[in-house]
Amino acid sequence: MSEESQTSYSDKLPNKFMEQIEEVAKTKRLNKEQKGKLTEEVIKVMEERKFEPGEVIGIITAQSISEPSTQMTMRTYHFAGTAGMKVTYGLPRLMEIFDAKKELETPMMTILLKKDFNNVETAKKLAEYIVEKKLAAITKSVSLNLNDMTIEVELTDKKRENSVAKIIKEFVKDVDAKPVRDKIVITPRTELDIKELQKVKDKAMNVKIEGISGVQNAVVRREGEDWIINTIGTDLDSVIKLKDVDEKRTISNDIYEVAKVFGIEAARNVIMVEALKTLQEQGLDVDVRYIMLVGDIMTFSGEVNSIGRYGVAGSKTSILARAAFEETIKHLVRASIRNEADEFKGIFENVMIGQVIPSGTGMFDLIAKREEQS
Amino acid sequence: MANVFVNGRFIGVAPEAQKIVNMIRDGRRTGKFSDQTNVAYHFNSDEVIIVTDSGRVRRPLVIVQNGKPKLQQADIDKLRKGEINWSDLLKTGVIEYLDAEEEENAYIALRESNLTTQHTHLELNPAIILGLSASFVPYPEHNRGDRVNYGAKMVGQSIGLFATNYLLRADSKSNVMIYPQEPLVQTYMHTSQEFIEHPNGMNVVMAFGSFEGYNMEDAIVINKNSIERGLLWSYMYRTYEAEQKRYMGGQEDVIGIPSPNVRGYAGEDAYKHLPEDGIINPETKVNSDDILIARTSPLRFLGTMDQFITGIENIRETSVALRHGDEGIVDRVFVSETIDGTKLIKIVVRDPKIPEIGDKLASRHGQKGVIAIVVPQEDMPFSEDGTVPDIVFNSHSIPSRMTMGQLLEVIAAKVAALSGKPIFAPAFGGVPEEQLRSSLKKLGYKEDGKETMYEGRGGRRLSSQIFMGCCFYKKLDHLVSNKIHARSRGPVTLLTKQPTEGRSKEGGLRLGEMEKDVLIAHGAALTLKERFDSDKTLVPICTKCGMVATNDRIRNTKICPLDGESNIVDVEMSYAFKLMLDELKSMLIYQKVVVGEE
Known part of the structure; x- marks a missing residue:
């Protein structure tokens, strides 16, 4: 009904917002004009919420995730006497995600079934079948x-x-x-x-x-309409080839495996979902957008990079910033052999030499000096 | 066939393990074997483990046979009369020591009333489960476990009478409480360890309630007049040493006021308070950094030019001064000799520590707090009979920590103070609450320990009854006067030109890695720069080669070692970075500083 208005705004608002506006418009019975006003209002609010130039979102993200995690440390190791499936929780799991560990402590799959096969019998049969x-x-x-x-x-x-x-x-x-x-x-x-x-x-x-090699355990569980099989041990590639399995909803918690089977966007989603799940299990409230940023940083190059010396931190442009983090000698020697130059455009390098950092109030310069008054 | 191990070494096999174990145990009880032998039989692994080596923790237990303890009333009576002693009981097989290994085979009853025929041992007393310092907590079974633990920890930090010969000792640092008291509520440990000789606190009158919010969050409101009457005073003794060392080549240190032409001469004023011999007199008041022993030492490493400089002798001032931040009165001066025959001087400085805002106090139940306000007696609340508490303790400290033992101690100590007899309250055997209540009633007080009180400033009656009684309080070795510290300007380290670290060196407080991140996150770029400017320097940089140039002060020019008098500019950077450039140079890495335009 309002095709044009949607298209004109859709480049300014994310799809989810557009969907929600559509929903509100339907329930409140808004006319075209009112809906346009609402959309503009939403755009205005969204613009206000955007980060300003010079805001150091990286450090704010790091602080927003790491401060709650410090509280997690104390609680995590107190799981005495709990029975059931052993799953990596808390800080160990969070470290697994952000360090992009290749071998997970508890690799798991969540298998969902296609519509025609979505019943107990098939699920139980399948669970029986896939266990190695x-x-x-x-x-x-x-x-x-x-x-x-x-x-x-x-x-x-x-x-x-x-x-x-x-x-x-x-x-x-x-x-x-x-x-x-x-x-x-x-x-x-x-x-x-x-x-x-x-x-x-x-x-x-x-x-x-x-069975499927690597799958150690499979439990059937019901969630709403769906029958879900949770497994310990993953082999996504073989599982999604089974005829009963809904390959669109089946997922693993192994970032690398998902990246290989479903692609890098799916891997980014797995990072976000898993990190958020781990934090929420511990009762910690971290905004999604911080996790989204981490997910983006870890995957934007097209492959999964860890947050660490071989991943994100190791790909900083500044030699001094890298040398100050880890493996000092390696970076200094490499830079001297290759005749590299440090541009002093980042924050860390400038703190090191005692200059004003190029962010916040320090990122602006006078382009022209006013003429001296005589 | 059980494997037999002696002190961890396999020595053979035994066909009937239990028989061997019983034989050793009987032998030990009859004196055939040393009573320090322990033996255990592990059924699961079928091993007999015999241990005789040193370093095991062992504890005494009463031997039980057929459900009857071997320690009889007759033995106890004899012990009381002094006819037999502990080792007699050990020899006659009434009592034996078990270690961790043999405890695995023992079935120990906590009390005599619990004994069955299956028991092998009986605990001497249930209170023995606690160690030395935890045993100092009265009514511990009424407290939550962790609180007893905290209370035990704080016993070790308390200031008391650690040794009765403290006036003859020269410990490098010690604290001694003036007029410490015997606690009103005591445990076994207080009598058996001669606590009366080494008390570690004082009994105070405490009221439970708030005092204008000054005792929020564990803070303590304390009565000024109580302090003036001597409550919780202590001395801190610190010993300073100087030795008159002899060096190779016949040179030696000289103790005495140095002449003004000595290197490092601190000025006439610095030596004014010293007598001629350069060693300070007893009972002299000294302040921070005052010289206690004036001394000069020969210079050991002469620079190339030093020997030609006339007017200054080649000796250096090496006086011993009072620690930075300390003050006090010289208490004792010892002049002695070391084993090598050199003169040794020890000076003990005493500093009276009167309770003040910021000092840490604690009861015996893990209830610690810091003095937040010192209130004159006339402003403190008082009870019907005119009693003014020494301490107003916040009642909110009780429910969340569940230290009911503290409340019982207060009532018990109140009874003790009023009746004049200490009350006995060891673990699992304290005087019960009902008895305390009835004694309190008999003494003419309300049985729940509450009293009607009046507000000190206006004299109005407080609307609620206030729980008041006595309590044993300790002063802990965390006194503000030893910790207070601030700096605006001050010394820097030679290598990095950054401020020194630590109170004793008048150091700065580091703005660390995470604090730095906070400033960055707030975008406070210029504040951040200012904070890290402590070691900023102007370094001359040659614009041609990008290396550090030299500043020729005599000719007032700047010279680059590579390019001569080229275009040299001063660049502001942190000295630490300049050091890093130097280090890179030493590693043969050519670091070229490209200078941009201002």
Whole structure:
């Protein structure tokens, strides 16, 4: 109905604001003129809320996130006697996110199902299916037969012997495996001593029989209409290929994995969602926009960068600022070899040499001097 | 087959572990083995662990057999009469010491009434679970656990009579309370550790309530007249030393007032208060930085030109002065000799510390506070019988901390003060509340310890009844007079030209990394610059090569070592940065300073 007004404002306001204005307009039954006024008012308020030139948003962001985090430290390690899934909470998790750790302590997936499959049965079946099962999980007993130099595996489920034997044969190098009288007998093709046989046994016990490798645990949970599977261990790439899984809503908490599978924008979202979730779990109220800024800084180059010496802090332009942070010698030597120059345009360098910093009240200069009055 | 370890070393296996353990224990109780042997059998790992080495913490327990303690009333009576002693009980197997290892095998009853046939030991007294300083807290079982812990911690910081021979000692720093008192409410520790010889506080009359908001947030309102009567006074003793050292080549220090042509001569006034021998007399009032012992030492490293300079001797003033910020009266002067035979002088300076605003006081229940106001007695509230409290304690300190022991102490101490007998209140065995209440009633006071009080300034009756009683208070070793510090201008360090650090060096207070960030976040660029200007210098920079040039004062020109008299400008920078440029140069990194236009 008001296509033009929307398009004329949409470059000034974010989509979410436009949606909300639309909603208000609908409920309050505003006419076109009133709606235009409302939109202008919103734009005015938004302009007022914008940061001014010279405002150091980086430092304000850092302070706004780190001050609440200091309170978190004290509470985090007091989780004595809690049962259930062990999940990294609090400061350790926050550090994981901002340091962009490659190996998470508890990698997790949240799997949602497509509309047609959104029911308990499918969810439970899927949860059962994706959990990785190793041979050790389905064995009743293992023994080394030192006479024949073979390994004898007794399964809990005797019916599966044939298929399991096949898998062992396929994935363990240089062995034969076949069911013999209620047991699977694994025979190495080469002559081995006891120690090597022991190694083969360990290898065989670690063979994946079914499921998706890496997924250790899967719990089905209901949230509103949806049946959700939470897993420990991630493999997004294989999970979204399953036919029941809704790949548009399924997500992992591993930033790198998401960046690889869904792209950098999704990774930015994961950083924001996870950081905000971690802070809110602890009852800390940090404005989203600070987290958004961190997410932007970590991903704007197209790949995930940590906040640290190898990431954001290491890519500062000033040599002195980098040298003062970490790895002083590396930066100084590199700069001297390459004949680099420090422009003294940042804050830290100017504090170092005792000059007025180029921000806040110090960022303005007189362009022309008034003529001296004689 | 149990593995047997002696002092952590495997020595063999035993077929019947329990038998060996029992044999060792019986042997220890009958005197066959040393009573310092401990043995434990761990069922899970099937190990017998025997320990005899030093450094274990052990504690005494009464041995129990068939649910009956071996310590009988007869033994206790004999002990009282002095017929037997502690080690006799140890030898006869009545009492034994257990360490952490053997405790794993013991089943210890806390009280005799709890004993069953399964028990192996009995605690001497339930109060023994507390250590030395925690045992000084009366009624600890009525307090929240952490408060007892805090109270115990603060015992260690209290100023008291740490040694009765303090007048003969020359500790580098010590505090001694004047007229410390025996607490009105005592525990086992006060009697067994001869606390009366080494008390650490005084009994005060305290009222619970507010005083015009001056006792908010744990602050303490204190009676001025009480202080003038000597409440919680203490002396701080500090010892200063000077040695008349001998050096190689026959040179030695000289103790005595230096002549004016000595390097570092502090001026005539600085030595005015000293007698001829250069060692200060006892009972002289001294102030901050006053010289106590005048001394000169030979210069050890002569500069190239020094030996040719006439008029100034090659000796330097090395006098010992009173610490910066301290003051006091010279108490004692010792003149002695070291082992090497050199003259040694020790001077003890005494500084009376009268309670003042900012001093830290604490009761024994982890209730600490700082004096916020000193009120004249006439302005303090008073009770019906004319009692004026020494301290007005804020009642809000009680509910959140749940130190009910403090309240009980106040009532108990009130009874003790009125009846003239100290009250005994160790852990789990204090005089019960009901008894205190009835005694208080008998003494003619309200049984809940509350009193009708009148406001001091107007004489109006206070609308509510005020809980008042006595309490043992400690003065803690955090006195403002030892901590107060400010600086506007002052000394700088030689290397960086930045202000010195620390009170004793008249130092500045650092504006740190995070404080810097705050100024940046506020955009206060010029304030920030001003704060960091403490070491600003003008450095001559050659515009051609960008290196630091030299300033030739004699010819009043600036010269660049590389380019001669080129265009040299003075650049303002922090001295620390100039130092960094020098260091980079020493690492063969050419740092070119490109100077922009003003």
